Amino acid sequence: MSNIENYLAPSSIEDAAAALAAGPATIVAGGTDLMLQTGSGQKTYAPTLINIQKITEMRGISKDGDTIRIGALTTIxxxxxxxxxxxxxxxxxxxxxxxxxxxxxxxxxxxGNICNASPAGDSIVPMLMYKAEVVLVASTGTRKVPLNEFFTGPGKSVIQENELLIGVDIAVPPAGFKGGFGKFGPRPALEIAMASVSVGGVVKDGVISDVRVAFGAVAPTPIRSAETEVALEGKKLDEETISAAGEVASSSVNPITDVRASDWYRRHLIRVMTEEILNDVS
Ligand SMILES: Cc1cc2nc3c(=O)[nH]c(=O)nc-3n(C[C@H](O)[C@H](O)[C@H](O)COP(=O)(O)OP(=O)(O)OC[C@H]3O[C@@H](n4cnc5c(N)ncnc54)[C@H](O)[C@@H]3O)c2cc1C
Known part of the structure; x- marks a missing residue:
């Protein structure tokens, strides 16, 4: 049985923030995570349910100068x-x-993908690579948090109970920037990643710089891999560099073994997908 006492569907960020300030509430966007989690008893609803789907200012993608804003209600x-x-x-x-x-x-x-804070959340990995910042609004004000400082553990983040994530900001990548994303699961679709990788950088005359590397499903949160970035920065993207980066990538992670994959297999996937993306962008 649900314990929901109030249902609200605000049409502005201001009204949603005021509703969050008024007392414990659960936010629902698409409901694809929330409904399964509440249905299975993994999560319980707060007394107030706030449906944010009517807040049109949180939907869509816009560019203002060198910053791209992806509204929180933008869909996949x-x-x-x-x-x-x-x-x-x-x-x-x-x-x-x-x-x-x-x-x-x-x-x-x-x-929803970001706030669910799954270590395997697919959109998070390329957004870490693009150095996204999340924009959080409360009735008391707005703050921006770099995405790589947002997650604190599986299902956990720094968002406060009175805050609404209204979007992510990403700086337009520099000229010559190339990148890729790889995800592996036993089926090609409808699969939670056993491991995922996103790599990007400026590739000029075969040399890569401004390197960003991010991994999913190999740690309690999606992560950037500073070791792999250092192994690539300023290097010519030849066979030797790519193979060495794959080795660093796989040894830089310490994944768990669970029903979906062993730690060894996850490290192997990280190596293979890192090398594949680097071969594609070289
Ligand atoms: C069959 C199936 C397949 C799936 N496949 C994938 C997949 O391939 N890859 C993947 O990454 N995920 C997958 N998912 C998980 C899910 O679809 C995603 O995580 C999705 O992006 C969640 O978005 P939502 O709008 O449905 O979030 P909701 O379920 O509405 O919300 C998720 C959580 O975020 C909170 N929340 C939502 N929006 C905000 C906001 N703006 N501010 C603050 N808090 C907020 C909610 O309170 C809730 O705790 C799958 C789910 C199902 C059921």
């Missing part, structure tokens, strides 16, 4: 078709193409 499907994403952040479209099924992509929001 939107990423596949948006012109700004295609031009400046194409790795997010690559990720969207590997995400669940059409039905789930249509309902799943970027904000």
């Amino acid at each position: 499907t939107d990423l596949l078709t948006d012109a700004i994403i295609a031009e400046h952040l194409p790795v997010l479209a690559t990720m969207a193409d590997k995400f669940a099924s059409d039905q789930i992509r249509n309902a799943s929001s970027i904000g």
Whole structure:
């Protein structure tokens, strides 16, 4: 039995923030994580349920100068078709193409994927690579948090009970920036990643710089891999560099063994996918 006493559907960020300030509440966006988690008893609803779907200012992708804002209610499907994403952040479209099924992509929001804080959350890995910042709003004000400082553990983050994630900001990557995303599971679709990788950097005359490397499903949170970034920074992307980076990538992670994959297999996947992306961008 649900203990929901009030149902609210605000149409502005201001009204949603005021509702969050009034007392314990549960936010629902697409509901694709929340409904399963409450249905299974993994989570319980707070007395107030706030449906944020009517807040149109939190939907869509815009560019202001060198900053791209992806509204929290932007869906995974939107990423596949948006012109700004295609031009400046194409790795997010690559990720969207590997995400669940059409039905789930249509309902799943970027904000929900981030706030669910799964170590295997697919959109988080390329957004870490693109150095995204999350924008959090409370009735008392707005703060920005770098995505790589947002997660504190599986299902946990620094977001406060009175805060709403309204979007993510990403600086337009520099000229010559190339990147990729890889995800592996036993099936090609509708699969939680056993491991995922996103690598990006400026590739000029065969040399890579401004390197960013992120991994999913190999630690309690999605992570950046500073070791792999150092192994690549300023190097010529030849066979030797790529193989050495794959080795550093796999030894830099310490994944768990669970029902979906062993720690050894996850490290192997990290190596293979890192090398594949580097071969593609070289
Ligand atoms: C069959 C199936 C397949 C799936 N496949 C994938 C997959 O391939 N890859 C993947 O990464 N995930 C997958 N998922 C998980 C899920 O679809 C995603 O995590 C999705 O992006 C969640 O978004 P949502 O809008 O449905 O979030 P919701 O379920 O509405 O919310 C998720 C959590 O975030 C909170 N929340 C939501 N929006 C906000 C906000 N703006 N501010 C503050 N808190 C907020 C909610 O309170 C809740 O705790 C799958 C789920 C299902 C059921």
